[in-house]
Amino acid sequence: MRIHIRIRIRTRKTWPIALLAAALLATASAGCAKEDDTGGSGSAKPRTIEPVEGCTAHGWTDPEDLAPDRAPARCEKGAPAPQKLKKKRKLTVATGTVSAEYVAPLQMAVEKGEFAKEGLDVDVKVLPTPDALPLLAKGEIDAQWAAPEAAVMNGINGGFTIKWVAANYSSDPKSRSxxxxxxxxxxxxxxxxxxxxxxxxxxxxxxxxxxxxxxxxxxxxxxxxxxxxxxxxxxxxxxxxxxxxxxxxxxxxxxxxxxxxxxxxxxxxxQPQGEPLGGLLFGPNLLQKDPDAGVAFLRAYIRTINTYFAGDYKKDPGFVTELAKLLKIEEQVLRSTPSLRMDWEIRSGTTDRLQAAYREAGVAEGEAVPEEKVVDRRLYAEAVGHRP
CATH class of the missing domain: 3.40.190.10 (Periplasmic binding protein-like II)
Structure with a gap:
């Protein structure tokens, strides 16, 4: 199966928060899914979760564990195994860049055919977050590689079905970024x-x-x-x-x-040690209409981390060469900083701490959004076979 990657770069300048929030709210009249459309949850209905081979020992960690030195969740190499969908799905994912190291698992999952193993044809588009958010809310794209920024919170406060469903990374203690x-x-x-x-x-x-x-x-x-x-x-x-x-x-x-x-x-x-601040956002397509595809996407993403980014991946010279070529950055530059600690799990309370900072900075609108309206861990829990 062949995967087509289409990259489109836009040059529109970043919108101010107030204008972006207004644009998000304006899409309500265009038929965007709102929280009320799903009885207030905006997420997949309860699903059957079975144990997943290779993930039973360390495939899940307690979200309440905020220890800076905590070990991130890990499954065995190649796990969770693919479960190819009966019908092929084409998904569109937006990202602000394809050359940053924190995007490497997404890029590698495409390059290595991990999405294809799930029956997914993934189309990656380069779009600034302000451009992508309204499209995600309207279901015109399926996922976004971004973060729960102030504009996301303001959009959710307006009633839109956008959730943070998987994390990305935290920095190595040796990093001084x-x-x-x-x-x-x-x-x-x-x-x-x-x-x-x-x-x-x-x-x-x-x-x-x-x-x-x-x-x-x-x-x-x-x-x-x-x-x-x-x-x-x-x-x-x-x-x-x-x-x-x-x-x-x-x-x-x-x-x-x-x-x-x-x-x-x-x-x-x-960045706080052991606490990822970004990752994957899903909209109504993968949360409500087709959660099977949402779980399949996360299964491929998690398998990519466990197979290629489980530890200090920069110790492998051959992999660094491959990664530098994939990200289109100089190999020497890639080697000059420690490996990122790739981590698909979302810590408890992160969105509360983020919103406190947005309020301090004067960019938060309305009441604080409770974590359950922003975060959905159920799809990655299903991917690794964790029963809450």
Whole structure:
């Protein structure tokens, strides 16, 4: 079976949160599925869950376990085994990029035919999150590789069936991807007053990065409401930090390597250890209309992690070469940072912590959305054979 990958790149600039929320709400009149359409759940009906060979020992961890050093769930290599659907389904998945390392399991699942083994023909489209969200809510695309950002919460608050159904990764403890600041004369890296500073980032206040950014700022006498954000292009963030255009910046892999070890800069903090902040969002198609395909998609995704990304995958030189080619990035760049800790499970309370940061940043609208309206662990539980 042949898998066709169609990549379309749009250049529309990111919409402000208020405009995006308005666009999401406007789609209600166009016939989008709402929570009320499914008796308030917006998810698949109760399904029969059977034990899955290769996943019974460590295929599930307690969502309440927030220990930074917890071991992520893992099945045996090649598990969960494919269960090919009787009828082939074509699914469209949107992602903001196909070259970032955290997208590697999605790309590898396509490349290795893991989706095809399930009877899925997966079409990957490059679409910015603001463009993709209304399409997901209307059922014009099936899934989105993104995160429960402020715009997602605001859309769910408006009644739309969008849920976070699987996570993606957390950073290795050795990684220093995160908030960096340029020290002033006489300042110690142990305490850097951040109130009044200018922060350069590709990511606005409505991103999930607001959560770890808030934690880092508060440790050093600041908060999201006490710093000035300056949105910059990916190639400009480091330059602005180095030439004084901004006082601090959120540096991603592998950009932080450029300042690591330089005493003029200090690392203030990054993504919480052991807590993924993004992953897969499903809309009404896979939550309500065709949950069999939703489970099959997650089964292929989870199998890809267990087969290719179970541990320190960068120890395998051949795999790094293959991965660099797939992601279209330089092999040396890929090797320069630790392996990500790929993790399909969603931790308890993450969406509450995210929303607290959005509210602090002034981008949350309406009441806080309870976790059960945002998160659905049942489909990946079925994929690994875990009975709640």
């Amino acid at each position: 995160g908030l960096w600041v340029r020290l002033k004369d006489g300042q110690s890296a142990d305490h850097v007053p951040m109130a009044g500073r200018t922060l350069g980032t590709m990511i606005g206040k409505g991103s999930v990065i607001a959560y770890p950014m808030s934690k880092a700022l508060k440790k050093h006498g600041g908060g999201l409401d006490e710093v000035s954000f300056r949105r910059l292009g990916s190639a400009d963030v480091l330059t602005a930090l180095e030439n004084g255009g901004v006082d601090s910046a959120w540096l991603l892999d592998p950009v932080w390597r450029k300042v690591d070890g330089d005493k003029k800069y200090a690392f203030l903090g990054g």
